[in-house]
Amino acid sequence: MTLLELLDLMKKRIKLVIGLPIVCALLIGVYSFMFMPDTYTATTSMYVLTNQEQSAGNLSTDLSASQMVANDVTTLLKSNRVRKATADDLGLKSLKDFEIEVTSATTSRVIELSVTGTEPELVAKVANSIAENVAAISQDVMKVEAVNIIDAALAPVAPSGPSRPLYVAVAFMGGLFMAVAIIVVADMLNTKVRTADEAEEILGIPVIGRIPVVKGGR
Structure with a gap:
């Protein structure tokens, strides 16, 4: 799979590419701010x-x-x-x-x-x-x-951690990587013939005609 093909697949599943990183970042953000104590x-x-x-x-x-x-x-x-x-x-x-x-x-x-x-x-x-x-x-x-x-050590007045923005950024990047991995794996498991070139490669004969898809027609 070339980079252009990957980008084309990502465009087709843009909701997954955008949504999954945001969900991961939100989940980690809520967890870090609500359940992780200051150190x-x-x-x-x-x-x-x-x-x-x-x-x-x-x-x-x-x-x-x-x-x-x-x-x-x-x-x-x-x-x-x-x-x-x-x-x-x-x-x-x-x-x-x-x-x-x-x-x-x-x-x-x-x-x-x-x-x-x-x-x-x-x-x-x-x-x-x-x-x-x-x-x-x-x-x-x-x-x-x-x-x-x-x-001598003095009692700190400000927390030193955790680095919540870093956790959120890592979760976002992890979600983006997961989205790309899901798209690539789904494409590899898809055995449908989607283009004329794939049909020619599988059958070994040239394509001499195509039937267009007409949406909303009879």
């Missing part, structure tokens, strides 16, 4: 100071080793021990309802921790509690003397 993200940042740097009093000493320690602290932030300690401190069963993201650049000892949930006050408490627990646990496990909190 909020709180962020805190930490700076890892190694034991060697504290004793020497020189922040540029053994930078690569410090970055390795920062990577270890990043891994520790994702550990079950830190999450369990945080849940216990806040009286929660677990942190499974929160999305926790940790980012750390390879050339920096600054670690950023982001916590996303449905309650703005609670996500800030979770982020700050994780930072406090990782500072204590890192000292116990890795003998890191200081995981300093640069900026």
Whole structure:
């Protein structure tokens, strides 16, 4: 099937091509606005100071080793021990309802921790509690003397998600793709002879005459 043939089929079924994407977009739009709760993200940042740097009093000493320690602290932030300690401190069963993201650049000892949930006050408490627990646990496990909190997490005033317009746009494009797929499949399953060229190809003989279709005639 050529592109021109596909466009011709789409023109013949223009209602399906327009209607299905609109219906899909409306359904996802209603669901996202009515049933998907707003989510909020709180962020805190930490700076890892190694034991060697504290004793020497020189922040540029053994930078690569410090970055390795920062990577270890990043891994520790994702550990079950830190999450369990945080849940216990806040009286929660677990942190499974929160999305926790940790980012750390390879050339920096600054670690950023982001916590996303449905309650703005609670996500800030979770982020700050994780930072406090990782500072204590890192000292116990890795003998890191200081995981300093640069900026404590504040309760967000505006939701960070969900991205409802994006969902609606994706649903619209998905509906359009479904409409095209339905048209193509229906055309492939249609075994009717629709043109003189198809008749000649199937029968192997030329068409020598045609009977016109007269609508409304007798």
